[in-house]
Amino acid sequence: MCAKHIENLKYAPAELSRLIADAFNDIFEKHQPLNVGTGVLISLQKPGKPLGPLKSLRSIVLLTTLRNTLSLITLQRISDKVDDFLSPPQSGFRRGRSTADVIWGHRWLVAKCQRYKYVIEILGIDMSRASDTICREKLLSILHSFLDTDNAQIIRLLLSETNLTVRVDDALSAPFNTTVGTP
Incomplete structure (x- = not known):
């Protein structure tokens, strides 16, 4: 989604927030699917690195606005518990x-x-490259040790059925499933 649409969501009336909250609640209460696992993988040149070698590129995943919204809500919900869990x-x-x-x-x-x-x-x-190599099941196991069931379920949704498409210039690859790392 382009920056203009994200800004529209950010400054939208409160009614839109309620609609999005209702949609998220329906996902979990009524077991309705929501396709938040798709993303577009692009590579950016690292500043000051030579052109060409793969180690000179930084891969990032462009995610849907709805997924980013759910991720930010989840982060806000769990941040205090995560801070308590982590060592000083x-x-x-x-x-x-x-x-x-x-x-x-x-x-x-x-x-x-x-x-x-x-x-x-x-x-x-x-x-x-830490976020590229996370074992999702191990992460979920650790999170279950200190998070409540609702938050762990949201994180499981965010990590499951993740499909990426690679974009190079204007060309897109066929989607493929990922099972390692966090988008």
């Missing part, structure tokens, strides 16, 4: 935290090591 040092994808926190902590450790002549080893994990 975890900074990625958390409200009020950023990469700057991790960089500050690293620099503080380096300064202390230099001052007191300590030698430490730091283990770093490249999380740049």
Whole structure:
């Protein structure tokens, strides 16, 4: 959906929000299907990387506005519980935290090591492709340990029957099913 339509949804009257809420409630209460699992996979050139190699591209999935709306509602519903579940040092994808926190902590450790002549080893994990490799069943199992059934069911819907179409310029591939990662 183009940015204009998304802006229209954002600033629409409250009645539209009620209609969307009713549609979402019908999905779960009446077991009505809603096709929120489709997306278009595109690749963008990473800034400052050489043209051509696949490692120089960043893949992103363009999702439907309805799916993004459901995702944002779910995120708002579960964010406090997820924050309570995560360990305090975890900074990625958390409200009020950023990469700057991790960089500050690293620099503080380096300064202390230099001052007191300590030698430490730091283990770093490249999380740049973390969302591409998530085992969905394992994620759902972990989420079930601290989320209520309703929120876990919404997340299961968002992760199930995910079909992607690859777009290169104006050409689209045939849709294919994905079972790993999160769109």
